[in-house]
Amino acid sequence: MKNLKLWEEYTRESLHLSILLTGGIGYIGSHAAASLIEAGYDVVLFDNLSNSDASVHNRLEKITNKKISFVEGDIRDFELISKTLNQYKIEAVMHFAGLKAVGESVQNPLRYYDNNVGGSMSLIRAMQENNIKKIVFSSSATVYGVPQYLPIDESHPLSAINPYGRTKIYIEEILADLAISDPDWKIMSLRYFNPIGAHDSGLIGESPKAVPNNLMPYIIKVAKGELAKVNVYGDDYQTPDGTGVRDYIHVMDLVEGHMAALLFLNNHSGFHAINLGTGNGYSVKEIIDTFSKVTHTKVPYEIVGRRDGDVAISYASVDHAKKLLGWQAKRDLKEMCLSAWKVMSSSK
Ligand code: NAD
Ligand code: UFG
Numbered sequence: 391m392k393n394l395k396l397w398e399e400y401t402r403e404s405l406h407l408s409i410l411l412t413g414g415i416g417y418i419g420s421h422a423a424a425s426l427i428e429a430g431y432d433v434v435l436f437d438n439l440s441n442s443d444a445s446v447h448n449r450l451e452k453i454t455n456k457k458i459s460f461v462e463g464d465i466r467d468f469e470l471i472s473k474t475l476n477q478y479k480i481e482a483v484m485h486f487a488g489l490k491a492v493g494e495s496v497q498n499p500l501r502y503y504d505n506n507v508g509g510s511m512s513l514i515r516a517m518q519e520n521n522i523k524k525i526v527f528s529s530s531a532t533v534y535g536v537p538q539y540l541p542i543d544e545s546h547p548l549s550a551i552n553p554y555g556r557t558k559i560y561i562e563e564i565l566a567d568l569a570i571s572d573p574d575w576k577i578m579s580l581r582y583f584n585p586i587g588a589h590d591s592g593l594i595g596e597s598p599k600a601v602p603n604n605l606m607p608y609i610i611k612v613a614k615g616e617l618a619k620v621n622v623y624g625d626d627y628q629t630p631d632g633t634g635v636r637d638y639i640h641v642m643d644l645v646e647g648h649m650a651a652l653l654f655l656n657n658h659s660g661f662h663a664i665n666l667g668t669g670n671g672y673s674v675k676e677i678i679d680t681f682s683k684v685t686h687t688k689v690p691y692e693i694v695g696r697r698d699g700d701v702a703i704s705y706a707s708v709d710h711a712k713k714l715l716g717w718q719a720k721r722d723l724k725e726m727c728l729s730a731w732k733v734m735s736s737s738k
Contacts, residue, residue, distance in 0.1 A: 393646055393720050400429040400649045408432040408479050409652075412465050412513060413486030415442040417596040418528065418582075420450055421589055422484060422645040427454040429649065434478045436471070437487065438464040441599055449593040465509040472516040482524035482655070483517060484648060485510065488557070491603055492532070492699060495554035506557035507564075514568065523572070526651050527565060529558045529579040529663065531637075536701050543707035544581070544663050551699055562663065569661035576655040583637035583667030583706050585644045587726035588733040595733030596641075605677060606638075606726075610734040613687040620689060622674050624696035629703055633674035637667035637705035640721035640729070650717035667706030668719040681727040685735075 409426060413419040414435030420442075426433050427450075435447065435458060447460045459478060463470045465487050474480070488506045489495070495502040510527075517525065534542050535549035550556045562579050569575045586606040588595030601617075602608045611617040625632035647666040654662075672680075682689045712718050 396646060396650060396717060397429065399653060406430060406432050407481050408434065410434050410436055410475065410478065410480045410483045411486060412436050412483065413488065415439060415444065415446045416486055418585060418641060418644065419486035420446050420594045421641045422648055423450055423458065424453050424589055424594065425645045425649060427456055427458070433458060434474065434480065435460040436463060436474060438462065446594055453589065453591045453593055465513045468512045468516055471513055472519060475516055475520045475522055480522055482652060483522065484526045485513060486528045488528065490554060492552050492554050493603065496552055499553035502553045502557050507560050510561045510564065523574045524576045524655050526648055527561065527577070527579045529562055529581045530555070531581050531583045531704060531706065533558050533562065533581060537704055540703060541669060541705050541707040542665070544665060544710050566661040573659055576659050577661045578651040578655055579663040580647060580651060581663060581665050582644060583639055583665065583704065585641045586638050587640040587642065587729045589642065590729065592732040592736065595730060605674060606730055609678060609681050609689055610730060612689050613685065614735060618690070620678060620691040621694045622691050623694060623700060625693045627702035629673055631673050631675050634700055635671040635673050635703040635705065637669065637671055638677070638723065638726060639666060639668050639719050640726045643719040643721050647711065647715065647717050650715035654715055664711050664714060665706040665708060666711060667708055669706055669708040671703060671705040672723060680723050684724050684727050685731040
């Protein structure tokens, strides 16, 4: 269910503001596009399709019943990004573009530093040159590394344990320095916990190109019979059932958090970092059981060894988001599972 009060405000404030969504064809960017357009924003998608499919553009036009501008390109292409910002008279940027596979970042760190940090530098320089100084950045709970206490609040020390996580910390630091150097910048870094689920239309969702690393898309492949079983990475953690606990958040709640962040930046300059989660933790077994129950599917699983780099428990303190953004997640685990299943059960 939508947060209706916030939606009234989003719609009132959108005023055909022109927003660039880097990575706008990807999982979270495409869901953000659907909501922003529904609220009345003018949206331009910018994506190099390295981890997404151009068909998402058509599906977004179907969902919104609008023509949507899409520029195929790489954020490291300074000339193109600068031209796009200028041509579409962009007023704010939501920066989703990035590579996000933890294991791959360990194998190929330079690719991650080049794409994520280099790409962000190119984007921010182009924004500065075009005098566009409002940005919402996709950060991650991975910046906290191994939790020293729970729930994790925004003052928790930052210490990523892999190159992917370090790219997020470096980008945050670059943005924070920029805000100090020039008080006109309005910067929000949103630290996502575990986004899952999909748009109500069933037309867009999370569809990774390779075999999924993440739990929910993997469960779906097993439920569809495309993979034999879920490998549960360890049942000997200090958690109620021994399996890993995470803070799963519905992607539509997450995008509403972005819209609240955009409103916040209307009246606040400087650099801000806020967690986006629900504040609740669910174990791997609870996710498999709930998914199986609400979708009436069988999800066989097997307990295997722990995955390198996994932490036992991670969940967010959501007080800061409530206080600063007036936002909190509304959708429950059942909705997350059902919406993810609706889109993925019908796709190949
Ligand atoms: P995604 O891979 O589905 O979307 C990212 C999009 O960016 C893709 O469409 C890809 O083609 C595009 N892209 C990548 N590099 C690009 C470049 N150099 N130029 C232009 N486009 C480029 O991933 P997502 O799940 O939608 O994640 C969006 C952002 O949120 C990422 O920055 C990710 O690190 C962050 N994040 C995601 C999660 C998660 O669990 N999904 C959690 C925390 C943070
Ligand atoms: N898990 C399994 N089997 C699988 C996949 C995952 O048991 O096949 C378990 C993991 O061990 C973990 C939980 O399911 O306990 C969630 O794992 P995910 O891979 O779905 O998510 P992570 O918490 O490991 O990481 C995700 C993103 C990161 C991001 C992080 C925090 O992949 O990019 O959330 O936001 F940094």
